[in-house]
Amino acid sequence: MIDRAGVSATIKKRYGAVLRAQWLEKCATHIEQELRGHEEAAGSGRVMHLETQVRLVAEQLVHSEISDSCHPSLVVEAGSQLVKRLPEHPGAFLQVQSVVEVGVSKYAMWEAAREKEDFEQRGIRPSYLPQLTDEDESGSGDASSTAGTQAQAQTQAPTQAEASGDRRPKIPHKMLKLVLTDGQRQVSALEMEPIVQLSAELAIGSKVVVTGAQILEGTGVVCLRPGNIRVVGGEPTQYAQQTLRARMAGLLGVDDRRHT
Numbered sequence: 001m002i003d004r005a006g007v008s009a010t011i012k013k014r015y016g017a018v019l020r021a022q023w024l025e026k027c028a029t030h031i032e033q034e035l036r037g038h039e040e041a042a043g044s045g046r047v048m049h050l051e052t053q054v055r056l057v058a059e060q061l062v063h064s065e066i067s068d069s070c071h072p073s074l075v076v077e078a079g080s081q082l083v084k085r086l087p088e089h090p091g092a093f094l095q096v097q098s099v100v101e102v103g104v105s106k107y108a109m110w111e112a113a114r115e116k117e118d119f120e121q122r123g124i125r126p127s128y129l130p131q132l133t134d135e136d137e138s139g140s141g142d143a144s145s146t147a148g149t150q151a152q153a154q155t156q157a158p159t160q161a162e163a164s165g166d167r168r169p170k171i172p173h174k175m176l177k178l179v180l181t182d183g184q185r186q187v188s189a190l191e192m193e194p195i196v197q198l199s200a201e202l203a204i205g206s207k208v209v210v211t212g213a214q215i216l217e218g219t220g221v222v223c224l225r226p227g228n229i230r231v232v233g234g235e236p237t238q239y240a241q242q243t244l245r246a247r248m249a250g251l252l253g254v255d256d257r258r259h260t
Helices: 004-015 021-042 050-062 106-122 134-138 143-164 244-252
Strands: 083-085 092-101 176-181 186-191 207-210 222-224 229-233
Touching: 004 021, 004 050, 021 050, 106 244
Parallel strands: 186 222
Antiparallel strands: 092 176, 092 207, 176 186, 207 229
């Protein structure tokens, strides 16, 4: 059995998320049914430690829609929708609604995302790497031409490696602007210093914990620095198609249909 009260208290203490009782009940019931089926198949049963229960519920939480699973936590100014302050430790449990790289043009971001996706999914070489010749692709050249190609590659390798790092397409990272929500209110956040956990590829719908961040007076904008934000993860299914490439194509109004 899932200890509803124990799990709820632990998640609140750890992530700052105040779970809705109805969502937690559905989540716990689903987990219990799944576990019961496994136990019956194995012919055994056991009592789960609270930490295991918390982990199982947290796995469902990060993939949920925050308005369904959590009570709102952002405090706004009276008569205004501007965020006044963030909850004290452990902070505000929020969902990423938007992430945009404001230090690089949208077109450059779209091209970078397209090249990276093509490289990872179909093995298409990025435009900034030298194209392979027919002999390179077929491996049918004679011994002398092959040796010459290998020697040339060895000569060029250091320069290309320096230019492209591990030779994989990179997504630019200058300054990110995020829109975060507690399920009821939204707040804008700016990356004031590089934060390793953040990327323009951060999944829409993923969960973060924000704490100790400065809020610009009169704007309600949260200033993010290392130590102010922790990415918990997750990706609700309804946002699965909102990849960086798809989002940039939408902003540019370009036809980016994949052709197989």
